Amino acid sequence: MSVFVSPVSLKDKQNKKSAKEKAEKAENQETSHDHQLYASELKDAVLFPESGGQPHDLGIITIGGKRVPVRQVLKDKLTAVHVTTQPVPVGSLVTLKIARRLSDPEIAEVAAKINDIIVLNKHIVVHTPYSHGNDIDTSHIPEDYDLSQGIVRVVLIGHIDANPCCGTHLTSTGQIQGVSLLHQVKIRSSNSCLHFVCGLRVPEHLQMFHRLLNDVLGMQLSCQIEEVGLKLLEVLSSLRKAQTCKVLLLKELAVIKAAEIFRQFTEEKNVAVVYREGSGKEYLAQAQKELTTLMKSRPELGVSFDKFTLALFDGDYKSAGGMVKVIGPMAELLQKYLKKIVANLMGGRRGNTFQGKVTKYERGEVENVLQYFE
Missing domain, CATH: 3.10.310 (Diaminopimelate Epimerase; Chain A, domain 1)
Structure with a gap:
């Protein structure tokens, strides 16, 4: 744990005015004890740091009964730096919790927005300095990356997103065809894994579950699809009665x-x-x-x-x-x-x-x- 001066974030670097304001704010923090920040490295990094265009996670560090909010998580080479407004004693045993898992309405909202972008068929373009001159802003590339050792590729998804990426990309969002966000599985305390399918797997997934549901309805439940919930409640009630009797x-x-x-x-x-x-x-x-x-x-x-x-x-x-x-x-x-x-x-x-x-x-x-x- 050490006293920490908040650096200019990757997002702020893309905006020169914002970067200047951030730098001035950082200088003021150095001389102001009231706004002093602390950086802590934890043995296990549960919160994802700001990287690759993705914002950092937020969470809470608990020491005994004391709760210390994590304001920012930054990547320093292979280390995740947790920024807090209160010091975390070195060697102390802490519990780190992400605020919560996504709610069903939030998942539905995200899925709707994603599919709206897919329907709009936004063009996906890859820019490099060699094909478009030296007009690419490299200020948002981490300082520990050696730009002389490769080509900087910036992927533009319409006017929605622009970030460096070394992967292979489609030519438009319409080629994705569709995305379906499914269920969440709890992993490691409050963390969760959100399952999804996209492209041709969406109708294939629907057909597979439709066949499965039809088999269950025809051979076991003997009811219509809209009656499945009620039928299952009846089966579970009968099972509980049978177990009690046994x-x-x-x-x-x-x-x-x-x-x-x-x-x-x-x-x-x-x-x-x-x-x-x-x-x-x-x-x-x-x-x-x-x-x-x-x-x-x-x-x-x-x-x-x-x-x-x-x-x-x-x-x-x-x-x-x-x-x-x-x-x-x-x-x-x-x-x-x-x-x-x-x-x-x-x-x-x-x-x-x-x-x-x-x-x-x-x-x-x-x-x-x-x-x-x-």
């Missing part, structure tokens, strides 16, 4: 299974197993919880995991695997045997509890485990 039924089954195992333990059966195909980890957790509650409610019967062993596992050959948990004095012995008959079992024991994961069941392994416990 949870309640699994809880009832877990209560019944826990009562059955508790009775077996009171009849001096040393080991019991909980498994139900397709039930998932929630069912196993609920069964263990209900059994623990029964043990605590009837301490006079002497049923506890200090004397009895419970094995819980889920998954099957067709699924991606499942979990295995063994609680009780025989956990170490059962762990060794299970690892012999289940090839992809990984896990470890802590105290009288073994917990592991099966990445994938081989054919017949689930049946072998159940047969062993029976």
Whole structure:
């Protein structure tokens, strides 16, 4: 971080009067403490600096609870210089946030303006000193660029934009045909990536999604396009009701299974197993919880995991695997045997509890485990 005198920007350099005013303002800033600026280099440059005709991003640096607005971001060779009116202590941990992502109305407005320019079919012309004399203003070229090592090319898009560029360009905006700004994807805190298509990809994109929507409507939703929103709400509502019903039924089954195992333990059966195909980890957790509650409610019967062993596992050959948990004095012995008959079992024991994961069941392994416990 250092005291900073704001330089003439690339945009200001194109206007000689503005450049002079900027220079005079910079001189006044040197002698005025009230307008003192500070330049900071951050480890990660999130804000895009002013470069190539594009304006810089704006954001806020947060240090503890203190908010320091970033007034300007400039490029100094390979370094992004963040200009602020308050100092940022060297070595401090900061959070840098871009003000916000674009709103849907803003995206729609930008898309409309872009397509208006395309329809106007503005000519795109490339100027060089060799073809048009030395009339090109090179004052907006960064000072660390060596102009003697190449040709300066300025691309003119009608009266809309004029900037140096080394890329290949069309001859008119009409050749773009059209631009469609799509959706935004959130990346790195408040930053976002805006997806778009242009040219022939616009109708191709429309046709692809129209076919997809027609397939969904015809085979799954059975409704008209204008009814899709309402139909999806109905489907989601039915799904939530089904999930709630499933949870309640699994809880009832877990209560019944826990009562059955508790009775077996009171009849001096040393080991019991909980498994139900397709039930998932929630069912196993609920069964263990209900059994623990029964043990605590009837301490006079002497049923506890200090004397009895419970094995819980889920998954099957067709699924991606499942979990295995063994609680009780025989956990170490059962762990060794299970690892012999289940090839992809990984896990470890802590105290009288073994917990592991099966990445994938081989054919017949689930049946072998159940047969062993029976």
